[in-house]
Amino acid sequence: MIRDERFALKGNIIYAADREKLTICEQSWLVCEDQKIEGVYQELPERFRELPKMDYGDRILIPGLVDLHIHAPQYAFRGMGMDLELLDWLDAHTFPEEARYENLSYAKRAYQIFADHLRAGATTRACVFATIHRESTILLMDLLEKAGLNAMVGKVNMDRNSPNRLRETAKESEQETIQWIKEVQARGYQNVRPILTPRFIPSCTDDLMHALKSIQVSYDLPVQSHLSENPGEVAWVQELCPQAEFYGDAYDRLGLFGRDCKTIMAHCVYSGDREIERIKENGVFIAHCPESNINLSSGVAPVRRFLNEGLRVGLGSDVAAGSTSNLFYAMACAIRASKMRWRLQDDSEKCLTIPEVFYLATKGGGAFWGNTGSFEKGYEADIVVLDDQRLVCPNKLDVRQRLERIIYLADEREVYAKFAAGKQIF
Amino acid sequence: MIRDERFALKGNIIYAADREKLTICEQSWLVCEDQKIEGVYQELPERFRELPKMDYGDRILIPGLVDLHIHAPQYAFRGMGMDLELLDWLDAHTFPEEARYENLSYAKRAYQIFADHLRAGATTRACVFATIHRESTILLMDLLEKAGLNAMVGKVNMDRNSPNRLRETAKESEQETIQWIKEVQARGYQNVRPILTPRFIPSCTDDLMHALKSIQVSYDLPVQSHLSENPGEVAWVQELCPQAEFYGDAYDRLGLFGRDCKTIMAHCVYSGDREIERIKENGVFIAHCPESNINLSSGVAPVRRFLNEGLRVGLGSDVAAGSTSNLFYAMACAIRASKMRWRLQDDSEKCLTIPEVFYLATKGGGAFWGNTGSFEKGYEADIVVLDDQRLVCPNKLDVRQRLERIIYLADEREVYAKFAAGKQIF
Numbered sequence A, B: 001m002i003r004d005e006r007f008a009l010k011g012n013i014i015y016a017a018d019r020e021k022l023t024i025c026e027q028s029w030l031v032c033e034d035q036k037i038e039g040v041y042q043e044l045p046e047r048f049r050e051l052p053k054m055d056y057g058d059r060i061l062i063p064g065l066v067d068l069h070i071h072a073p074q075y076a077f078r079g080m081g082m083d084l085e086l087l088d089w090l091d092a093h094t095f096p097e098e099a100r101y102e103n104l105s106y107a108k109r110a111y112q113i114f115a116d117h118l119r120a121g122a123t124t125r126a127c128v129f130a131t132i133h134r135e136s137t138i139l140l141m142d143l144l145e146k147a148g149l150n151a152m153v154g155k156v157n158m159d160r161n162s163p164n165r166l167r168e169t170a171k172e173s174e175q176e177t178i179q180w181i182k183e184v185q186a187r188g189y190q191n192v193r194p195i196l197t198p199r200f201i202p203s204c205t206d207d208l209m210h211a212l213k214s215i216q217v218s219y220d221l222p223v224q225s226h227l228s229e230n231p232g233e234v235a236w237v238q239e240l241c242p243q244a245e246f247y248g249d250a251y252d253r254l255g256l257f258g259r260d261c262k263t264i265m266a267h268c269v270y271s272g273d274r275e276i277e278r279i280k281e282n283g284v285f286i287a288h289c290p291e292s293n294i295n296l297s298s299g300v301a302p303v304r305r306f307l308n309e310g311l312r313v314g315l316g317s318d319v320a321a322g323s324t325s326n327l328f329y330a331m332a333c334a335i336r337a338s339k340m341r342w343r344l345q346d347d348s349e350k351c352l353t354i355p356e357v358f359y360l361a362t363k364g365g366g367a368f369w370g371n372t373g374s375f376e377k378g379y380e381a382d383i384v385v386l387d388d389q390r391l392v393c394p395n396k397l398d399v400r401q402r403l404e405r406i407i408y409l410a411d412e413r414e415v416y417a418k419f420a421a422g423k424q425i426f
Helices: A072-077 A086-102 A104-120 A134-147 A170-187 A206-219 A231-240 A247-253 A273-282 A290-295 A303-308 A327-344 A354-369 A399-409 B072-077 B086-102 B104-120 B134-147 B170-187 B206-219 B231-240 B247-253 B273-282 B290-295 B303-308 B327-344 B354-369 B399-409
Strands: A006-018 A021-033 A036-041 A053-063 A065-071 A123-129 A150-154 A223-227 A263-267 A285-288 A312-315 A383-386 A415-420 B006-018 B021-033 B036-041 B053-063 B065-071 B123-129 B150-154 B223-227 B263-267 B285-288 B312-315 B383-386 B415-420
Touching: A006 A354, A006 A383, A006 A399, A021 A354, A021 A399, A053 A354, A053 A399, A053 A415, A065 A072, A065 A263, A065 A285, A065 A312, A065 A327, A065 A354, A072 A086, A072 A104, A072 A123, A086 A104, A086 A231, A104 A134, A123 A134, A123 A354, A123 A415, A134 A150, A134 A170, A170 A206, A223 A247, A231 A247, A247 A263, A247 A273, A285 A303, A285 A354, A290 A327, A290 B327, A303 A312, A303 A327, A312 A327, A312 A354, A327 A354, A327 A399, A327 B290, A327 B327, A354 A399, B006 B354, B006 B383, B006 B399, B021 B354, B021 B399, B053 B354, B053 B399, B053 B415, B065 B072, B065 B263, B065 B285, B065 B312, B065 B327, B065 B354, B072 B086, B072 B104, B072 B123, B086 B104, B086 B231, B104 B134, B123 B134, B123 B354, B123 B415, B134 B150, B134 B170, B170 B206, B223 B247, B231 B247, B247 B263, B247 B273, B285 B303, B285 B354, B290 B327, B303 B312, B303 B327, B312 B327, B312 B354, B327 B354, B327 B399, B354 B399
Parallel strands: A006 A053, A065 A123, A123 A150, A223 A263, A263 A285, A285 A312, B006 B053, B065 B123, B123 B150, B223 B263, B263 B285, B285 B312
Antiparallel strands: A006 A021, A021 A036, A053 A383, A383 A415, B006 B021, B021 B036, B053 B383, B383 B415
16 A cells, blocks of 8 residues: 555556547556646656555556446435336435435445445545435545545435425525534545535425525535436426526526536436536536436437537436446446437437547546546546456457456456545555 | 255245246245256245255345357457447457457367356356357357356358458358258257357358258257348348348248247347238247447337237347346346337337346246246256345345346346256356
8 A cells, every 4th residue: 555645656557638539658657746646657757766656567547437426325226216217216216215314323334335335446536415414414424535535425405395304494404504514614524525415406495595505605615416307307397497498597597507606417418509508608517427317218418419519527327326336337328328319319419439438437527626537747646546357358458448348347346456636545 | 066956945036937027935945856947835845855955045046047149259359349330340340350260279268268257147048159160169169068058059151241261152151060060969968059040141142041941951950140230231131132021031031030940030129010020920039139239329129019019039148249248237238228219219118127127038038948047847947046245235125126136236246056957057
């Protein structure tokens, strides 16, 4: 284990500085200092010769993967109950499970599993939904902090259209949120930060949203929510907010849609022209969650268009509408979903490529943290070392082919070592 | 290890006698004799009390899974090169790899990996494409026999529209096929059998097909091939066989499409009304390969319609257009593909359910062997014991929920023990 501020790692280095091209440096050195990437070198320069070094041999080094959208309490029912569409699925599976997190001992058991699994995989950063419960949300943050993961975690806000046990009043929700933020501040986490998390328009009254906007401004917090995932949901929002031009406009009128407020919106499967334009204008991040969108029969987001228009896009596993937190799987799903969109819906939009999905899962989502998700100089030193021996092949593969195979076939078994913000997790 | 002809296994037993319903017998006994299922009992009857017994505790026992379509030589490049559609993909990736199997030492190295991985997973039966090479096809059969798997394996036939190194003359192809069958007969395999394997219409002249039909009749062999996978392929077949009413009719005119000749056709994504009717009339089996059909941007087969019309359908992994031989994954993909078809193409066709995909992967495909893929009395004793401890959950799940989670999340790590035709493999 490396415990120094400066170190050098050797292996086959891959990153995507832009979305069209992988940068591959075989048998090269990655130098890190002060939690940042200092540089990539074919030969280790003289001035770094004394650094602590680790030679990972033929293994592959990639930036840590970034999950822009995952629900920690839903991890308990991953791989189950996906025979419904969004709104029915929330009622039948999600809300009953989330209600359990009022119980701290249950939350501890369940969140420990979540934190252990996230730690074991290739994810170094994640934007995480908890539940409405302040105490168990803090417990989750403690566990993620201890796991060394750079997570933004949100206590969920809901004051309408949800079962009694998961419904706060606007006032309670506001007070609990403020208390949660204060408690988080007092804890002095190094890795974990709070993010405001109104579940989505249907579960939040305007009163609550106004209160959250004040909190957002007072504490300068980022925001995460859901947008245009499912046709039934989109129609419902239209009913609930007749004055809004489109779903995203309902958030924007409340000041919770980018601009001065750093925002991630998950899904955007049904974002139309005006919504896409607003997302772009306001600098909102999109969490593309392809597996979830397939499992809940939502559809396939127009990611090619997002990319063409220069929108900010990353990937989300969206457990438990996505079955796994494995972001390699999310990358493969993003390619597959784009192929189904091309074949069945719109053949003017080219399918996603390997470099593109790798970019989305690293630098694309990493941008929400700033300079994260790449091995360019000054980027956060989030590094995953992959050992792909299990994926045995009778032929000699080049490093690019090995990455492609990792995207389709790897899971936590391939994660050999992992660093987040310059600290080795294992 | 059980080495007896008669034995009893205890655990949580699941099978699908019909496609709408899982039969679940918790903490029950599965009695096998003479390689067949004798029965399932809540309490072990007196007359079986002296049998060798194994209590698998809380583990789950399911019928061995059946892969109706997999290409052994393509296993080498699984998870790579899926950025092309079928015909270009064959030229760019498949044919160059298949040409290598002329070299026996390469074939041995590559096929050993394939056989080891198939053995480790939940598959007990498979219909396997090899290459045109007689010797390496026999080597593959030796390895699968040794692995204890019940495979039907085909030396591929191709005498047109393929690269020189993979093109036989019709005469050579006929002679090699006859010699291959004779050599196979001489080997006296217990588990492995030959299946005639004309690659598909575009690679086989009528002369070759007529010769194969004579061989089929002389040796009473089953047949496997490809049908209506991709629009470009379908159009090409129409050009090549202007006299055929539809793609499947081209096979049928040659006597290689069901009726007296047991046939599996992989894909059927673009089968129209008349083709579906002929498939039904002739009793042709369909190998539904959902992952492959997505990866090669082919589309989604109308499986709901196949089932409604009572067609015989099983699942195929179709490695390497499918990335994995894991049939749990193929089941989950079949559900997902049906959801995309429902959402993007035809919302009159209901999505596939968990019992349905489980049925397809067991009894549906198993029917190609006769009474296989179920725990009804007289069925072949193909049994897989699953240990799902790794898929840890904070809640107590019932056996049905555990199966659902296995379908979405399991791989070879969950396969704890495995029997094919009454013989324990591990």
